[in-house]
Amino acid sequence: MVRKVKRFQYNFSELHKYAVQVGKPMKELTEEEREPFLLGPLPFNYSCLHLTKKDKCFICGKETGWLDKRHGIYICDKECLTLADSRYEAGEDFNRHPICKGL
Ligand SMILES: [Zn+2]
Numbered sequence: 001m002v003r004k005v006k007r008f009q010y011n012f013s014e015l016h017k018y019a020v021q022v023g024k025p026m027k028e029l030t031e032e033e034r035e036p037f038l039l040g041p042l043p044f045n046y047s048c049l050h051l052t053k054k055d056k057c058f059i060c061g062k063e064t065g066w067l068d069k070r071h072g073i074y075i076c077d078k079e080c081l082t083l084a085d086s087r088y089e090a091g092e093d094f095n096r097h098p099i100c101k102g103l
Contacts, residue, residue: 005070005085007042010034044078049099058094059083072096 012026015037019026022033048066057064057076064076068084071094075081088094 003089003091005088007047007070007085009039009042009046011037011039044081047081048075051099067097067100069100072100 015029015034016026018033018037019029022029044066047070048068051065051067054063054065055074056062057080058071058073059080060076062076064074066075066077067073068075068081071084071088073084073094073096075084084094
């Protein structure tokens with residue numbers, strides 16, 4: 001199975017209107033359906049939660065308050081996030097932070 005991490009930013013209010021129109025939950029929309037609402041790559045601070053409790057970056061070990069929502073791991077910056085994505089795509093599963101369970 002090929003796993004590909006996609007981090008894109010969408011115009012959510014328009015995407016939501018479209019989802020209502022076609023009668024589907026937003027997360028069930030296909031990539032083709034989402035494409036017209038694509039704004040660009042998702043900025044790092046949108047990919048992550050900023051926590052007051054800091055921990056070590058999963059990749060480089062630097063202390064950080066950013067927790068990636070997708071993988072549920074602490075990540076200090078965009079470069080480390082890209083590395084985490086490629087490790088995930090290569091088949092690695094991360095031990096998700098409890099705060100991210102169910103996100
Ligand atoms: Zn890092």
